[in-house]
Amino acid sequence: MCGIVGYIGDSDSVPVIIDGLKRLEYRGYDSAGIAVIENDEIRRIRGTGKIAQLELAIKASPIKGSVGIGHTRWATHGKPSEENAHPHTSCNDDIVLVHNGIIENYVELKNQLVKSNHKFDSETDTEVIVHTVEKNFKGDLLEAVFCTIDEIVGAYAVGVISKLDKTRMIAARKDAPLIVGVGESENYIASDIPAILPYTKKVIYLEDGDVADIRKNSVTVYNKRKIVNRMVHIVRWDPIQAEKGGYKHFMLKEIFEQPQAVQDTFRGRIYPEQSRLSFDEELKIPEGLVKSIQKIYIVACGTSYHAGLVGKFLFENYAKIPCEVDIASEFRYRNPILNSKTMVMAITQSGETADTLASLRLAKSSGSYTLVISNVVGSTASRESDSTLYTHCGPEVGVASTKAFIGQLTALYLLTLDWAIKKNSVSKESVKNMIFSLWDVPMKINEVLKGSKKILEIAKKFFHSKDFLYLGRNFNYPIALEGALKLKEISYIHAEGYPAGEMKHGPIALIDENMPVVVIATKSSVYEKILSNIEEVKARLGVVISLANVGERIIEQKSDFVITVPDVDEFISPLVNVVPLQLFAYYCAILRGNDVDQPRNLAKSVTVE
Numbered sequence: 286m287c288g289i290v291g292y293i294g295d296s297d298s299v300p301v302i303i304d305g306l307k308r309l310e311y312r313g314y315d316s317a318g319i320a321v322i323e324n325d326e327i328r329r330i331r332g333t334g335k336i337a338q339l340e341l342a343i344k345a346s347p348i349k350g351s352v353g354i355g356h357t358r359w360a361t362h363g364k365p366s367e368e369n370a371h372p373h374t375s376c377n378d379d380i381v382l383v384h385n386g387i388i389e390n391y392v393e394l395k396n397q398l399v400k401s402n403h404k405f406d407s408e409t410d411t412e413v414i415v416h417t418v419e420k421n422f423k424g425d426l427l428e429a430v431f432c433t434i435d436e437i438v439g440a441y442a443v444g445v446i447s448k449l450d451k452t453r454m455i456a457a458r459k460d461a462p463l464i465v466g467v468g469e470s471e472n473y474i475a476s477d478i479p480a481i482l483p484y485t486k487k488v489i490y491l492e493d494g495d496v497a498d499i500r501k502n503s504v505t506v507y508n509k510r511k512i513v514n515r516m517v518h519i520v521r522w523d524p525i526q527a528e529k530g531g532y533k534h535f536m537l538k539e540i541f542e543q544p545q546a547v548q549d550t551f552r553g554r555i556y557p558e559q560s561r562l563s564f565d566e567e568l569k570i571p572e573g574l575v576k577s578i579q580k581i582y583i584v585a586c587g588t589s590y591h592a593g594l595v596g597k598f599l600f601e602n603y604a605k606i607p608c609e610v611d612i613a614s615e616f617r618y619r620n621p622i623l624n625s626k627t628m629v630m631a632i633t634q635s636g637e638t639a640d641t642l643a644s645l646r647l648a649k650s651s652g653s654y655t656l657v658i659s660n661v662v663g664s665t666a667s668r669e670s671d672s673t674l675y676t677h678c679g680p681e682v683g684v685a686s687t688k689a690f691i692g693q694l695t696a697l698y699l700l701t702l703d704w705a706i707k708k709n710s711v712s713k714e715s716v717k718n719m720i721f722s723l724w725d726v727p728m729k730i731n732e733v734l735k736g737s738k739k740i741l742e743i744a745k746k747f748f749h750s751k752d753f754l755y756l757g758r759n760f761n762y763p764i765a766l767e768g769a770l771k772l773k774e775i776s777y778i779h780a781e782g783y784p785a786g787e788m789k790h791g792p793i794a795l796i797d798e799n800m801p802v803v804v805i806a807t808k809s810s811v812y813e814k815i816l817s818n819i820e821e822v823k824a825r826l827g828v829v830i831s832l833a834n835v836g837e838r839i840i841e842q843k844s845d846f847v848i849t850v851p852d853v854d855e856f857i858s859p860l861v862n863v864v865p866l867q868l869f870a871y872y873c874a875i876l877r878g879n880d881v882d883q884p885r886n887l888a889k890s891v892t893v894e
């Protein structure tokens with residue numbers, strides 16, 4: 286995530302940029318900065334915290350200039366700090382740049398640049414871009430950016446200005462959003478529409494590979510160095526709608542951002558063509574540890590705990606490491622057997638959940654190796670653990686976790702495959718197939734999202750129900766739990782998730798014609814067993830809503846309603862199957878008139894015991 290705003294014109298850019306950044310704070314808010322060209326010099330102010338703090342810093346030391354760029358950060362590489370905040374400058378402070386995205390080959394580029402005496406001040410991947418622009422700069426900023434984008438690999442939206450070519454602002458994008466706002470004798474760049482909506486309604490959406498040469502009276506867009514025609518669109522959104530990207534709620538927006546969340550969590554870490562994963566440098570797990578570890582304890586709360594339950598299936602099936610999963614508030618008080626041969630893995634979106642932190646501390650004091658999967662760079666959990674694998678989902682605003690869960694699962698799959706390779710516990714051929722299946726997940730999730738209208742129609746039939754049962758088996762048992770949790774937290778309908786085989790040991794007594802039962806019945810090694818469970822429900826007049834693969838006739842005949850999902854390998858099915866359940870919960874909740882982004886009694890981050 287991260288938010289970018291830039292201005293070029295006759296007015297002072299500072300108030301426009303600050304105002305725009307404030308409206309982009311939903312994209313990230315751990316640090317912020319601004320740079321302008323003032324009297325032929327670059328003036329830059331940066332700091333940690335929200336835009337309000339940046340504003341105070343500018344008040345204390347005013348800056349002014351009619352060309353400027355600003356940034357609000359959601360850290361991916363390097364903790365939130367002043368040094369890591371954007372804009373970043375070249376060695377001579379001639380060029381200054383803001384970036385949103387992830388540069389995959391930054392280590393390689395940084396090594397080359399350091400050899401030719403470039404001095405780095407931050408831990409970010411971004412800084413290599415500005416030094417590469419500097420290396421390529423021969424008086425023409427546009428040409429320098431053209432050369433730079435040929436060298437960088439990854440996702441980027443960038444805004445660049447230079448005091449040596451000061452009548453233009455250059456913008457470039459690939460796999461990260463960036464728009465150009467077209468004004469009267471002034472132009473803008475922004476990550477998203479709300480930033481510039483009060484100033485102009487005319488917008489150019491840059492496309493992948495586009496580089497825009499923006500001057501106060503003109504915008505020229507290039508792709509592969511050739512001028513291309515990009516339409517100017519008129520935006521009719523109101524500012525609040527714009528913040529949510531046109532979606533009614535953040536939760537819906539975040540559900541639809543899941544293909545991107547998976548892709549961003551993959552980025553620079555998985556290479557399907559070479560059957561290779563690469564994040565050793567990031568994780569810094571001591572050599573040999575993966576082979577010597579005798580047991581993994583996963584600790585987490587809520588949705589993150591459900592991700593952990595999927596992790597257990599993965600680690601035991603493929604990396605062949607015994608794994609236990611604990612709810613953090615139980616783990617911390619139950620005297621688990623911990624020593625230097627155990628690894629404790631905490632899964633926490635926020636990295637601030639009190640019970641999860643207490644479990645981590647207990648693990649550390651017992652000599653276990655600690656690893657965190659978190660979405661927030663520099664969070665307490667990541668600071669206190671031996672190592673962290675970040676999910677790159679961007680800020681999750683909705684209280685009900687959706688894209689963060691998908692990010693956590695993605696991180697668990699990455700670890701599993703990496704450790705299976707290191708331990709040689711899965712054949713090379715299988716690893717290759719698994720990597721390819723995983724690579725296709727964003728596309729498969731997109732297919733599910735396209736079917737959202739049908740899910741709404743089913744929700745319309747059930748949103749008055751008082752109770753729900755969710756059944757799943759094996760890899761999809763945790764998904765049944767997560768589906769039930771989503772429904773509970775936002776629709777306030779009572780729902781229970783159960784392993785389907787356990788139904789006849791109690792919950793079956795609840796089933797009658799008023800009890801809808803959601804059954805995860807996608808193709809799997811336990812498919813026949815699930816069919817029997819559906820029969821058991823139907824025999825007691827229960828109403829079955831099945832989640833099944835496209836074209837599954839038998840399931841269609843046996844169920845009252847079917848939500849279809851694309852056919853995928855069983856091992857990655859949790860990543861796909863959870864999505865329709867999130868949508869189902871979302872639609873039930875809005876049909877009941879609930880506040881889905883801030884459900885009653887809940888908080889996004891539970892920092893007390």
Ligand code: M6R
Pocket residue numbers: 586587588589590632633634635636637638641684685686687774888889890891
């Ligand atoms: O930030 P964390 O992942 O540690 O948060 C854990 C739970 O509080 C969280 O997953 C909660 O269950 C969500 N609201 C569920 O949607």
